Amino acid sequence: MPASVPRHDQAQREAEALEFLHLYHTETGQPGLRQRQADLYRDGHLTLSTQELTFGARVAWRNSTRCVGRLPWQTLHVNDLRHVTAHDEVFTHLLVHLRGALNGGRILPTMSVFGPGVRIHNDQLIRYAGYRQPDGRVTGDPQNAALTDYLRGLGWRGGPGTPFDVLPLAIEAQGQVRLFDLPADATCEVRIEHPTCPAIGELGLRWHALPVISNMTLEIGGESFQAAPFNGWYLQTEIAARNLTDEHRYNLLPAVAAALGLDTRTRRSLWVDRALLELNMAVLHSFDRDGIRIADHHAVTWQFRHFETLEARAGRAVRGRWSWLLPPMAPATTPLWDRTYDDREVRPNFTAQPPAWQVARPGVCPFHH
Amino acid sequence: MPASVPRHDQAQREAEALEFLHLYHTETGQPGLRQRQADLYRDGHLTLSTQELTFGARVAWRNSTRCVGRLPWQTLHVNDLRHVTAHDEVFTHLLVHLRGALNGGRILPTMSVFGPGVRIHNDQLIRYAGYRQPDGRVTGDPQNAALTDYLRGLGWRGGPGTPFDVLPLAIEAQGQVRLFDLPADATCEVRIEHPTCPAIGELGLRWHALPVISNMTLEIGGESFQAAPFNGWYLQTEIAARNLTDEHRYNLLPAVAAALGLDTRTRRSLWVDRALLELNMAVLHSFDRDGIRIADHHAVTWQFRHFETLEARAGRAVRGRWSWLLPPMAPATTPLWDRTYDDREVRPNFTAQPPAWQVARPGVCPFHH
Numbered sequence A, B: 001m002p003a004s005v006p007r008h009d010q011a012q013r014e015a016e017a018l019e020f021l022h023l024y025h026t027e028t029g030q031p032g033l034r035q036r037q038a039d040l041y042r043d044g045h046l047t048l049s050t051q052e053l054t055f056g057a058r059v060a061w062r063n064s065t066r067c068v069g070r071l072p073w074q075t076l077h078v079n080d081l082r083h084v085t086a087h088d089e090v091f092t093h094l095l096v097h098l099r100g101a102l103n104g105g106r107i108l109p110t111m112s113v114f115g116p117g118v119r120i121h122n123d124q125l126i127r128y129a130g131y132r133q134p135d136g137r138v139t140g141d142p143q144n145a146a147l148t149d150y151l152r153g154l155g156w157r158g159g160p161g162t163p164f165d166v167l168p169l170a171i172e173a174q175g176q177v178r179l180f181d182l183p184a185d186a187t188c189e190v191r192i193e194h195p196t197c198p199a200i201g202e203l204g205l206r207w208h209a210l211p212v213i214s215n216m217t218l219e220i221g222g223e224s225f226q227a228a229p230f231n232g233w234y235l236q237t238e239i240a241a242r243n244l245t246d247e248h249r250y251n252l253l254p255a256v257a258a259a260l261g262l263d264t265r266t267r268r269s270l271w272v273d274r275a276l277l278e279l280n281m282a283v284l285h286s287f288d289r290d291g292i293r294i295a296d297h298h299a300v301t302w303q304f305r306h307f308e309t310l311e312a313r314a315g316r317a318v319r320g321r322w323s324w325l326l327p328p329m330a331p332a333t334t335p336l337w338d339r340t341y342d343d344r345e346v347r348p349n350f351t352a353q354p355p356a357w358q359v360a361r362p363g364v365c366p367f368h369h
């Protein structure tokens, strides 16, 4: 078992297991609670059934305080791959996940849960390289510069050197880390064009259709699943108001402003705000053009309010982190602005993993040649 | 003494007084700390000198966790009017405050501290009426509907009925509440026009130049000043991204969108965001046109970072409320987005007063005919 699995103290683990069994049987109305409690007392831990795993994964989504997209939590598809522990098989199933979740653009929220010893070292399945240049600048996504360095250390030769080179996957299994190149047909991308300003299209921007988070541990009933990549669809602000625009990411607002011919001598001209708006227009337009599902910050926040209503009706409290739920564009025009949320975390849930390259990992050979 | 003065427990009051004296003498380098401590032990409370009051008011601003405009805290002008306790005099000094603070557009952050028994029942000196209509709608500013009702109850006949009627002031002094009309030359207003879209100008929007908060208690060294109205200059988002646009305020984004000819069938067209942007442009443009100082959300957030740097250099911790400091427009493009702040309150500071009409006030006659 990799060293970074949190070592639940046994009493705590059993308490979580009991709580989860209670939740599962109460919410689903399934019989058999007594039997499962007996199993737990016998084994000291839970071996989840596929139904329990699926339920637990959905509730983990429902409990994600930082996620504004929780309304369809019950629709999560869960691939129970806990028997899969070998690199090639993991990779094959990741390709199946990517294609199935894309679903021709009608994206399906999907999770694949792999077996013991598996871990994906990339934080998302699809990430663009960040190549450090001698002058200190980065070609590509600066946020991924450390990941890019790490993959090169593992033997990756590097890609063509564009700002949008998809990184290979570093899959850990059976005590070894191996690299896998993602084929182009598994990483659907969208060319970014603006509906009326061709110069924005000429910037050559693109983004991938699927956000698949692959570095969070799924925690259900005292059990931890380190390799449980999951995806929804994008919210356009994630791409257009953060990834492409943050100064420590692609930092593209100056280029967009130039394409729009804005006066950028002073921010008081609100050129930043205007470039931001047009880039958000462009991302929504381009995903819509290609028939790839994407949320907008107005619809998703109203849907979140609906989620709150449904949860209240079900007698459940919604936890939330206001600073994450609010979109980074016109937040006061959304129905979440005036709300307050209780941000305490409850289980089942997802927890962050430290990057593989920051953790001493006894028993794992990082360099496989 | 009105019932709503917080009754500091005496020990706490002396502790605050001691702490304040220490702060004052340390920061200003003034001698005489021992003497002032002796005064405190003799009287059981502090009678602040004008210098101490001024220093305390400035530090109260410096400590305001919800204020993003704190960089010039040392420039606050303080009018020491603690000897002023009669209605007419209070009103006269409020007019002096309004004219002096406006300063022909080069607004001066100013505070006027009145004597015991004085309270201003309006939450800001300049507020627009909110007239409730039989159909449940409100003409003017819906946020001020309760205040408008209250003033009518006090005998106000009502104004001409435009959406921008300036309310009279309800001044409490010597146990009585009296109404005072603000003359037009004390309430400088700005007509809102857009630099390139005349239809926005034709909406007939306006806003007043000065935000003067008049319902917060100034707390210094265990002493409370209930009538201590203060002003800075506006940040354009306060007017253009909240007051004129919130659905429970003027709710003008649909009208602005119509003036711009936007497609408002779905919010996915980002018409809300575009109307918001153009209204912010219009407010900045109009204040600039009239030479009335106003901040923009980019400059003010960079200035706040500078304030943090200066405070760190002075060896002081900056407290802040992230959700208030962040502007409601393009917040992730400002340098405050990635920061976290400690939001615990320290004294000197300002505390909120409940509206006069919500509090039983023994000894105060609210209806003066």
Ligand code: HEM
Binding pocket: A057, A060, A061, A064, A066, A067, A068, A069, A070, A072, A076, A109, A110, A111, A216, A230, A231, A232, A233, A234, A235, A238, A295, A300, A324, A350
């Ligand atoms: C279906 C469409 C979905 C939308 C539109 C959506 C939207 C979002 C957004 C905007 C964020 C904030 C991202 C950021 O600022 O970095 C977020 C975070 C998150 N979401 Fe969702 N989400 C969706 C599906 C899912 C699914 C399927 C899961 C899990 C099963 C999930 C779990 C989470 C978690 C755990 C976070 C926090 C991630 C972190 O801490 O970095 N979401 N979501």
Ligand code: HEM
Binding pocket: B057, B060, B061, B064, B066, B067, B068, B069, B070, B072, B076, B109, B110, B111, B216, B230, B231, B232, B233, B234, B235, B238, B295, B300, B324, B350
């Ligand atoms: C000089 C220009 C100033 C600017 C640009 C500025 C900016 C702001 C802004 C944008 C807010 C948030 C308002 C809201 O969202 O309702 C705020 C709140 C606040 N400011 Fe300032 N401010 C200035 C001057 C002052 C002064 C002179 C004082 C006191 C001496 C002050 C004390 C406060 C306080 C106490 C709050 C919180 C008000 C509340 O709780 O409702 N500010 N300021």
